[in-house]
Amino acid sequence: MIRRFRIDEGGVHMIRTLIAGNWKMYKTIPEAVDFAERLKEELSTLPEGRDVAIAPTFTALHAVSGIIGGSLIKLCAQNLHEAAEGAFTGEISAAMICDAGCSHVIIGHSERRTLFGETDASVNRKMQSALAAGLKPIMCIGETLEQRECGETFSVIERQVKAGLHDLGAGDMAVVTIAYEPVWAIGTGKTATPEQAQEIHAFVRGIVTAVYGSDVAATLPIIYGGSVNPGNISAIMAQPDVNGALVGGASLDVDKFVKIVRY
Ligand code: PEP
Secondary structure (H helix, E strand, O other), X not given: OOOOEEEEOOEXXXXXXXXXXXOOOOOOHHHHHHHHHHHHHHOOOOOOOEEEEEEOOHHHHHHHHHHHOOOOEEEEEOOOOOOOOOOOOOOOOHHHHHHOOOOEEEEOOXXXXXXXXXXXXXXXXXXXXXXXXXXXXXXXXXXXXXXXXXXXXXXXXXXXXXXHOOOOOHHHHOOOEEEEOOHHHOOOOOOOOHHHHHHHHHHHHHHHHHHHOHHHHHOOOEEEEOOOOOOOHHHHHOOOOOOEEEEOHHHHOHHHHHHHHOO
């Protein structure tokens, strides 16, 4: 299997693999706590170079943090508000997410873009806010079925990548992950073929190379999301530019999620 490497003063480093579970608006606090306890037991060790994160709802973050703190499982929020604080009823800031124990945050998920009006510009402001607070953002991009069928996939992806990363420095990029999630594959049971995923991941890496240079691009984790399950994870992960997975539905079941993590 081909893997990307970075060479620095400490020697050669492989891009770490990230498997992240996005729980969306599922699980009450007791359900989230129970899941976290079971997951912690199952994942007391991880394969070399592999990171795992779970993204519960906001209300469960603090309780789940109490369970997985000190374990190998990282805590991720599903969204944030771009402002540091203010009169934004119902919103949650980056500092509050850190406070709840998160190291990561998902930004620009397609459900946020299509259902809640998020734009490339707001995604970029959220990226800046997350980075300023010391969070590691997972920036989601992906084309709709209509865009794919109209031959617009590459232009949409290029626009989302460039706009989402606008004004971010090379140093910021050290903690950024990009998640390619074709909208037509999310929650539909339709997975992109490994070759389709690889094509877009390589394209994204090419855009990042053009903007930031090959050192940054060669170490950028680009993860795939869209109906990932225990049966298709290995083929997707065998692609050279796929560095992990963002998992929705299958991450709600401990056994399935553990199988995906240990693909
Ligand atoms: C997601 O919500 O990011 C996702 C990829 O969902 P699913 O795995 O259910 O398609």
